[in-house]
Amino acid sequence: MIVHLLAGDRPRSAALALILTAILVSLAFAPFLFPGTRSLETAARICIFIVLVASYDLLLGYTGIVSFAHTMFFGLGAYGVALGCEHIGRSFPALGAGALAGAFAAVALALVIGLFSLRVRAIFFAMITLAVASAFAVLVSQFSGLTGGEDGLNYSIPRALTPALTIVEGELFGTRLNGKLLNYYLVFFSALILFLLLLRIVNSPFGSVLKAIRENDFRAEAVGYRVVRYRIAATCISAAAASLAGSLFAIWLRYVGPDTVLSFEIMLDILLMVVIGGMGTMYGAVIGATLFVLAQNYLQTLMSGASEATAGLFLLPDLLNSDRWLLWLGVLFILSVYFFPDGVVGRLRRSR
Amino acid sequence: MPEPILSLSGVCTDIAQYRILHGVDLEVARGGVTMLLGRNGVGKTTTLRTIMGHWRARAGTIRLHGRDIIAAPTAAIARAGVGYVPEGMGIFSDLTVEENMVLAAVSGPLDRMRLERIFEAFPPLRTFWRSPAGTLSGGQKQMLSIARAMAEERRLYLIDEPTKGLAPAIVSTMAAALRNLKRQGASILMVEQNFAVARALGDTAAVMDDGRVVWTGAMADLAGDTALQERLMGLRMEGA
Numbered sequence: 001m002i003v004h005l006l007a008g009d010r011p012r013s014a015a016l017a018l019i020l021t022a023i024l025v026s027l028a029f030a031p032f033l034f035p036g037t038r039s040l041e042t043a044a045r046i047c048i049f050i051v052l053v054a055s056y057d058l059l060l061g062y063t064g065i066v067s068f069a070h071t072m073f074f075g076l077g078a079y080g081v082a083l084g085c086e087h088i089g090r091s092f093p094a095l096g097a098g099a100l101a102g103a104f105a106a107v108a109l110a111l112v113i114g115l116f117s118l119r120v121r122a123i124f125f126a127m128i129t130l131a132v133a134s135a136f137a138v139l140v141s142q143f144s145g146l147t148g149g150e151d152g153l154n155y156s157i158p159r160a161l162t163p164a165l166t167i168v169e170g171e172l173f174g175t176r177l178n179g180k181l182l183n184y185y186l187v188f189f190s191a192l193i194l195f196l197l198l199l200r201i202v203n204s205p206f207g208s209v210l211k212a213i214r215e216n217d218f219r220a221e222a223v224g225y226r227v228v229r230y231r232i233a234a235t236c237i238s239a240a241a242a243s244l245a246g247s248l249f250a251i252w253l254r255y256v257g258p259d260t261v262l263s264f265e266i267m268l269d270i271l272l273m274v275v276i277g278g279m280g281t282m283y284g285a286v287i288g289a290t291l292f293v294l295a296q297n298y299l300q301t302l303m304s305g306a307s308e309a310t311a312g313l314f315l316l317p318d319l320l321n322s323d324r325w326l327l328w329l330g331v332l333f334i335l336s337v338y339f340f341p342d343g344v345v346g347r348l349r350r351s352r
Numbered sequence: 353m354p355e356p357i358l359s360l361s362g363v364c365t366d367i368a369q370y371r372i373l374h375g376v377d378l379e380v381a382r383g384g385v386t387m388l389l390g391r392n393g394v395g396k397t398t399t400l401r402t403i404m405g406h407w408r409a410r411a412g413t414i415r416l417h418g419r420d421i422i423a424a425p426t427a428a429i430a431r432a433g434v435g436y437v438p439e440g441m442g443i444f445s446d447l448t449v450e451e452n453m454v455l456a457a458v459s460g461p462l463d464r465m466r467l468e469r470i471f472e473a474f475p476p477l478r479t480f481w482r483s484p485a486g487t488l489s490g491g492q493k494q495m496l497s498i499a500r501a502m503a504e505e506r507r508l509y510l511i512d513e514p515t516k517g518l519a520p521a522i523v524s525t526m527a528a529a530l531r532n533l534k535r536q537g538a539s540i541l542m543v544e545q546n547f548a549v550a551r552a553l554g555d556t557a558a559v560m561d562d563g564r565v566v567w568t569g570a571m572a573d574l575a576g577d578t579a580l581q582e583r584l585m586g587l588r589m590e591g592a
Contacts, residue, residue: 205454205455208447208451208454208455209455211444211446211447211451212444212447212455214446215444215445215446215447216442216444218406218426219438219442219444220444221425221426221427221430222404222406222426222427222430222436222438223427223430223436223455223456223458223500224427224430224431224458225427225455225458226425226427227427280446
């Protein structure tokens with residue numbers, strides 16, 4: 001049953017299976033295991049980024065396409081939900097319509113970019129995606145009447161997904177049973193379904209063709225597969241999944257803005273997560289996103305504690321000052337690339 | 353004389369600013385094995401790649417089964433029934449042996465009977481069916497490469513140096529499998545440097561020099577004439 005759900009793609013390492021199970025259980029019971037707003041925010045962000053990173057891995061790791069437009073697709077899904085709620089009202093049909101419109105726009109844009117640029121060399125495709133994504137970010141901030149510009153949009157989502165709804169009075173393991181909890185599980189299960197869907201795609205015959213194209217596109221063509229068509233299809237699927245991840249993000253945050261969903265910083269974060277987890281392994285997305293989001297959210301706290309603990313020592317408290325967390329995140333990234341050149345998943349699979 | 357399955361006429365191919373093929377004229381008979389011979393660097397591999405559309409011909413015509421394919425996309429040429437075995441164990445090493453074979457059957461599911469015949473010819477493929485192809489030995493990779501071309505019924509096989517760099521025992525396995533393919537009536541155009549294999553399999557030979565076919569005739573005529581071999585290829589062929 002589990003193997004069927006995983007589309008036959010076993011973790012192929014006991015340690016990896018254990019880590020993945022631990023992450024799944026932690027996320028499934030996060031509201032009760034780690035009560036508190038901050039930990040719930042972190043858990044939801046991890047769920048969403050797993051889908052976003054997995055969808056990017058479909059492109060980079062499985063098809064060998066470098067794109068810098070992934071945050072644009074993420075943003076399209078997020079703005080779709082935001083505009084849906086703004087213009088249709090705070091209802092589930094508005095959420096659905098917004099998410100669908102965002103995904104449709106993302107697929108249409110991916111199709112156009114793919115048709116115009118996937119025939120050319122990979123570096124040109126990367127440059128074109130960079131240009132289109134930058135232009136899109138400028139457009140979003142310029143069309144402030146529609147998008148809220150740099151300030152972004154605040155909107156209301158259905159009451160059933162907000163803390164205003166109380167399911168049962170009282171608390172369970174320190175967590176109030178309200179709409180926020182429902183919202184978290186909407187994010188969790190949607191992310192789980194999307195991830196399993198992506199896993200199924202990369203393990204299908206279509207996925208085999210993508211891997212063949214990544215390895216040698218002429219050989220794949222000489223077997224009888226139109227490489228451009230497959231690359232465009234992969235780009236469209238990846239864009240749709242990124243857009244749906246963006247929609248989940250918008251539902252969770254109840255706010256969208258260029259810095260939150262369209263910034264180039266998020267694009268870099270996605271790249272880092274793919275590399276840390278391991279390219280071409282969907283499970284790498286799970287590990288990369290979890291490690292990275294945890295580091296982003298808790299490294300400062302950890303460093304602040306370490307700085308206090310080493311207060312009397314020479315230089316160390318200054319080095320561990322929580323303001324220097326980005327420096328340490330960089331060091332962690334360099335170390336992870338040095339020790340895990342094919343990502344955490346690749347390393348675990350090799351050392352089984 | 354029946355219409356050839358493949359015919360090239362005046363084919364010229366450039367790679368970057370260099371002209372590699374200077375007007376290749378070549379015919380592959382239906383149900384026969386044509387050996388493309390010649391020294392290194394005379395354009396044999398480029399000829400196969402030009403037929404497959406990897407390098408685009410600048411001039412000339414290429415007809416497959418009577419249809420001009422000179423401008424056809426590579427995938428369309430493959431789907432028209434051309435099984436191509438590239439030089440240098442051209443497999444997908446990130447995929448398993450099974451995935452490689454499933455991928456090769458482009459027009460439908462892999463036929464079980466045909467697969468059994470492939471397993472009989474290349475037993476290691478059954479043993480390593482679920483292993484990543486990248487972990488196979490050199491000989492096994494070449495077996496997989498040829499098995500991939502045999503995954504479906506093809507009108508024509510283009511095989512580029514199938515025995516290059518292989519141990520003698522593997523060369524025998526390979527030659528036996530190709531002989532079997534020939535017995536089934538396959539049309540084959542093969543580049544081969546191992547003259548013993550070429551002589552055993554070939555019906556006709558085409559010798560290339562400086563981007564042109566300079567001699568065509570029966571394989572037996574070439575095999576029996578060492579003076580001709582020296583004149584065309586600059587050497588007497590071992591095993592002749």
